[in-house]
Amino acid sequence: MQVKKKAASAVPIRARKGAIHRFFVYFARHPLLYLMLIPGLFFLCVYKFWPLYGIQMAFRKYSLFAGNNPMDSIAKSQWVGWKNFNKLFNSSQFSLVVSNTLIINGMKILFLFPLPIICAILLNEIRRATVRKTLQTAIYVPYFFSWVMIFGIFYSLLGSYGPLNSAIVALGGERVRFFTDTKWFRWLLVFSEGWREIGYNTVIYMAAIAGVDQVLYEAAKVDGAGKWKQIWHVTLPGILPTIVLMLILKVGYILDTGFEQVLIFYNPTVYSVGDIIQTYVYRLGMGKMDYSQSTALGLFNSVVAFVLIVGANTVSRKTLHRSIW
């Protein structure tokens, strides 16, 4: 840690002069490190950067058959400038769906982000290995259900005539329309997302906790720190890099997540609270195969995500001295 911080602060001072020279010196000393990068960069260039050629579809009226093949058609389709974006921004529903997206994903971050961290820490407190493993397996299984299945399960349990509502009525309450009541719908999304993803994210934090040096715990105990102090002063700082990484990405993708879930869970009576950008564009584009419109939306989301990630990373670098790059 210490060494790294020193190096980071040292870079800007010496950076300008002879940077290229020093690169070659380093390269000559550590050629293997650069060799190691090749496989990853190869896949990155072929499967991620090459397809980026298609981003221009956002500024064209893409027609699959304009050229000899779909790739050739990209450059041969008509250039329309910002038209696809204007169609998106000028639609009457745009502000509604943007705010829905922000609220739903904001609620998810607020209520769901801390849970896997807590789960991982708690799991770590269970000493009996078999119990710990069983619990961990149990909470991770839901991740393997597709949203279609999850909707089926939730509906049969929470539907207006399902077992939960029967119990509420039996206890003298009123039926709760979880799926069609605008007051409940967002909570339904948050809850079902939590149900599916907590276990999966817990696994990631478990790995981070595994990396915390045991010596630090021993030292803390010798200093007389109880469990809570150990968690606060050893575990949390130890997994902070992972927490920061996860949070930056979550914030970055705030406009860009939840499509599949919402598409399956929502219905026309809750559009006012549940319709997000992607579901809205999906409905507008039904049956049209409008690749340009979806590329434009994707590009808009990507730019927003990139700006947010850079911003969040800057904040993190300034306050927590942690940076993704």
Place this chain on the structure above:
Amino acid sequence: MKKLVSLLLIAVLALGMCAAASAELLGPGNVTLKRLSYTCPWDPNNDYMVPIMKEATGYDVDFYALPSNDADNKLMLEVGGGADYDIVTVNINQWRMLLAAGALMPITDLLNTYGQDILAGNTDEVWATLTQDGDIYGMPYMYPHSQEITSFLVCRKDLLNAAGITELPKTISGFYDMLVALKNFYGDQYIILTGPLVAASEGNDSWRIPKCITSAFGIYSDWMVEDGKVIYASESPKFVEMMNFFNKLYTEGLIDVDWAVNSESAVQEKFVSGKAIICCGSRALVNFTTAAMIDQLHISMDDLCYINPLYGDDGVCTYQESEAINQVSCVLRNAKHPEDAINWINTKVQNQLFINIGVEGVHFTYDEVGQISPINPIFANERGDSYYYIDATNAADYQFQWPSRIRKSAGQWHAFNATTITNPDLSIFVKNYFKFMPASEAYATNNTALYSSLQDLILQMMAGVKTEADLATFANDFANNDGEEVRAELQAYYDSLAK
């Protein structure tokens, strides 16, 4: 410009095709055909139908299925990327997209040489639909029964009788009175009416409110013709009245409060478990629910009765004919064996009875009036899957053969009999003017999205989330999403029919 490009493209493709077309009929056993069709629930190459077709035609065929999601995307990407399927069997919208993209091979000559039985099996009117600039581009599989009541209400007669209802309502107000009587008698013990019936695939027949009720308001389709003018359902003079009616049912607790959420299986579940008294029905639903209810609720088939399309209090009842093209089989320009593809389909048409229905005495018998009666369960076990492998048919023969597929299920036959066969009033049927409309661009591009927003509006007005006041916004969105262009195309086609 666009036209020029597509002309050039077609010219280039046509040149390539000439080379392919010089190939000759290789005959069964010398070639393996490639057939692509819609999503298949089982492994299409590992089905009992495969050896049956091989026996009848001699051809080896590799079957490919589109995925159940994003089928359009996948189809167009594959074809755009130069796929070489010999036969592609798709719905009419997908066929229109392929045709517009210039991906199809004209098959008039091939049909004349190898496909005489296919040609003879369908009417000129149908062939005209599949013709562009004098060339045929597809082979039809016609919907086998034109005047079928596809939407009805299934009722628990035992519960109706217990509440003192002995006569089924014929009119919309009679229907409302019955629902109220049931509510007064049973209170919250039962869901009075559950629905809707949304088919798993988003076809244009999956209305969110049953057509057997909208019939009383003169509404039978998303696009209708009134006094020679093409109108959208939301513009119909009785649309608001209809939605007010449904809103009244919703607010008075006469219908399932989860109407907007219910999936097909949720509706089934409520009816089979005895939680609901009346259920929006279709053949596919009763096929399954009837037997399950007999098992679970210990009722008999006679405890079920069916409400046919309702009449308005003014005597109006309109219901659209179901006749249309179910699927189209076509040949891609890149196909390697177009001659054998047509020959294979033609041989299948020649052996239509054997392949689709089976052997007399083994899979079926002829009943006293000469109709085909299936032998169960061997009919279902050895011919149940045949529908997936149908390409073109001899339409008249299939109209006679097809009802046997309904008869394999007693529950389904019970309902079909009560609604379609014994329904005396054929005057309610409205011709589907647009059933044979040729490919048109605005309709193919925009209608799915328009249809989906109409269904959304219906559910929203039913639940009271939107009201009459929101119709102006709807009309506005309708225009912004090219609704008027679609209307213009339909109007032009309708006018051409009238001539």
Place this chain on the structure above:
Amino acid sequence: MKAKTLSPEKDKKNINHIPMDASEKVAEIIAYVVLVLLALMAILPCLHVISKGISNGTAVAAGSVIFWPVGFQVEAINYVFTRTAFFTSLKNTLIITVVGTAIAMFTTVTTAYPLSRSDFKGRRFVTLLYVISMVFFGGIVPAYMVVKTIGILDTYWACILPFAIVQFNMFIVKNYFEGLPTEVEESASIDGANDIRTLWSIILPMSVPVLATVALLYAINYWNNYFHVMMYTSSASMKTLQLYLYDIINNSAAITESLYSTSFEGTNYAQNITTEGLNAAAVSMSLVPIIAAYPFVQRYMISGITVGSVKG
């Protein structure tokens, strides 16, 4: 030096070294209560699905199966095994998952290691490339055409290579490597070990838990991959488990329809195979390999790395 970096007996050690104090007991009790509740919430719906898969068909249709089977049948599972492409898709998914995870782990580790070294020149630039590629996506049309151009359409490679490095997973590994004390590497380089040797014999042995976890994330990624695999394959014999499941779920009504027949005497054939029951059977069968494989991965995910002893 590399001997005791991993100590699986951490549990025992914790208890033996220093006696438990009250706060530890409280923490453990809270952990039990919270996690058991969560586990129940996760497990009960799964029981719901499994019960539906083996319950009497009409009982499933009536919605009377909640957490425990009502009646018993194996016809739905039998249908899944014999009539559908379950085993073919399972085989395909297993091959893709195992080969894919191996390749992905290789590229991830070799990428993460140089980028985790603070002295590495070009670190920020290359890392930024990974961030950019994570955020921007060209769309399915060019992605499809790239796979087609390379000539791997409708093969296992089409389901493996495009996902051979997931940026997020690379960052997790990189983060972990960065947390390791740099002294270790320095002492290694003084010993004359080259960078590959250092990675192989010093860094990796200290990183078993994170490697196991990231391997699991990759495996899940390959296992759950749906959309791209659907686009890149077309033969029925290339179908993966996810494609298979979606096709079953979306088509189960058609299956029951074609299977269903009733004699006029009222005998119901195939009544045990219902739409819901069939879905449930297919889904629960597809969960079996995951639940069976997880404990094996878990063995390596234990915490208890004692880096400090290396320094000492």
